[in-house]
Amino acid sequence: MRFATDTGGTFTDLVVEDDDGSITLHKAPTVPSDPVSGVLDALGVAAEARGLSLAELLGRSDSFIHGTTHAINAIITGNAAKTALIVTAGHRDILLFREGGRTEPFNHTIPYPKPYVPRALTFEARERVLADGRVVTPLDEAALVDTLHQIRAAGVEAVAVALLWSTLHPAHELRIGALIELHLPGMPYTLSHSVNATLREFRRASSAAIDASLKPLMTRYLGGLTRRLADAGFSGKVMVLTSAGGMVEASEVAAAPIRVINSGPSMAPVAGSHYAEREGGWRTAIVADTGGTTYDISLVSNGRIPMTRDLWIGQPYRGHLAGYPSVDVKSVGAGGGSIARVDSAGLLHVGPESAGSTPGPACYARGGARPTVTDACVALGYVDPDFFLGGKMKLDGLAACRAIAEGVAGPLGVGIEAAAWSILDLATENMVQAIQELTVNQGIDPAEAVLIGGGGAAGLNSVFIARRLGCKRLLIPETGAAMSAAGAMMSDIATEFAATAYSSTAAFDAARVNAALDRLGEQCRAFADRAGLPAAVEYIAEARYEGQAWDIDVPLPGSRFVEASDVDAFRAAFDAMHEQIFTIRDDASAVELVGLRARVRCRARGDGAFRLRAEAGAGQAAAARPVYFDGFGSLDTPVLRWDAIPADRDFAGPALIESPFTTVVIDPPARFRRSSDGALLIEA
Known part of the structure; x- marks a missing residue:
């Protein structure tokens, strides 16, 4: 078990x-x-x-x-440990300068973001190593010991170290680590070359600072x-x-x-990839996970889980860059607990503020009095107050209507049903906009993809989202109400290692690159030995055209460069990836390899069936009830239990499909069927 x-x-x-x-x-x-x-x-x-x-x-x-x-x-809440940062002398402002770039460069009303570690807790180490390994300035250990005493006096709880060129020549970082252990015994610390082996100084320093600050917690x-x-x-x-x-x-x-950092949300795409392949073999899937607080979206293409090294905590360029590989998931403040309000100009807003679990929506009867998306769905008849969580949690429908009346219907001068629909409609629009930004920015037409809805609140408006996107195919998996947890059950024991290794196809240094690949391979084997399971390893090159500022990830065809044909295969793979992302290729320019990564996966789960067990009584028929649909008014709508729907038969809306953990709203124009594996397939 x-x-x-x-x-x-x-x-x-x-x-x-x-x-x-x-x-x-x-x-x-x-x-x-x-x-x-x-x-x-x-x-x-x-x-x-x-x-x-x-x-x-x-x-x-x-x-x-x-x-x-x-x-x-x-x-986000500022509750991480008080952290000091030690950098090479002359680079004290590395976290302040960042990498350049601003979301709104000419909006001077937005203050410049504060560094993750304040300047007052950033200390300089007298040392300097060049890229070729030459030591220009030896590490001044006596001065560093004085610095460590200052760090102790400042009440610091963790230390990060980020020196120049430490990914190639880590001796000085390793020595500082030894001195921390000697003079600050028990103090958690992070060395940048060990946590994020990238050439880029800001990313490496930011990763080290964030990592160190999280260790005590x-x-x-x-x-x-x-x-x-x-x-x-x-x-x-x-x-x-x-x-x-x-x-x-x-x-x-x-x-x-x-x-x-991105632990939970990273699993929904894993589950989405599984269900996209199982139910239709779709090439492109939009995976949307609707929780109580956020709406998390990602794209799965050809079965590949999207990855990014630009994981920002907060807004891009305004927040803090983790710089650590992560499943690429975009989050917006829209979910079942998103709070609705009317501003002084009479405009309705939904989210990003959420009622969370405490006090929760008004219908939870836990002290919340402000209307939320969940309250709107109760008022519209979508959610049965007596069958929430399969009847384990009773909702207060009158409290939901009262909150909507006082917070939205009254200020807007409309009825409760119209106000409730406006709340859900605006939340839907926020979700649609988020999906369009993600898909269109990558040259993907949502109409050509399948939308996979997960999360307890996904079924309430996924049909409306799909229709606005022009997406004809909507899939709600049988485990959709807990899709991230289901993805966790499907996931592998896995991690990633990185190494810096520069070379160019103009004069490829196979010995240097192979040495880095060998080191990565040893790390992967050690990880697999600790797991006690067979491992699959994928090698990835961080590469760019000569003179480019930024690199892209390219899976390597093999694990070593032995023949000239191996370099040619790497070059061809890079050109194809660059053309896929940017629609152009540059056959005349050399390709520079700037870094290597190895992803190691050990399969934790066998090949047995992954099938949801029917709950006792879950298949009992339910009565119809009045449900409000925009453009149709209140309709007497059949309420079906998920497990009671016959497999592989087409049905027409309207309908409400209930399980102990979610409700799927099917409006009159939509059609649906239940697959033999238990998922709902809907044509919006």
């Missing part, structure tokens, strides 16, 4: 996989002040559903997979999670999801917690 959890802003999702490959879904409200409590609550719900005690359930499991937003929330959090699970009866392995779409043991996260 295995568990996979995803801690969202409103609910903590849990997927339980039994030994026969069948899975069940469970949810519990997230506890923002103590996320582990929300995890234990979800496990308690699963135990109760099986008629077991929590200890009995946990005792049957050998693996617990955890996705968490704890790291990124700490950065994540060590405590994951230690507490592991301890509390053990106290409750769990004796298996605790795995943590990474930003790169895999998982590692919790003990390894402490060494580089930056890798879990």
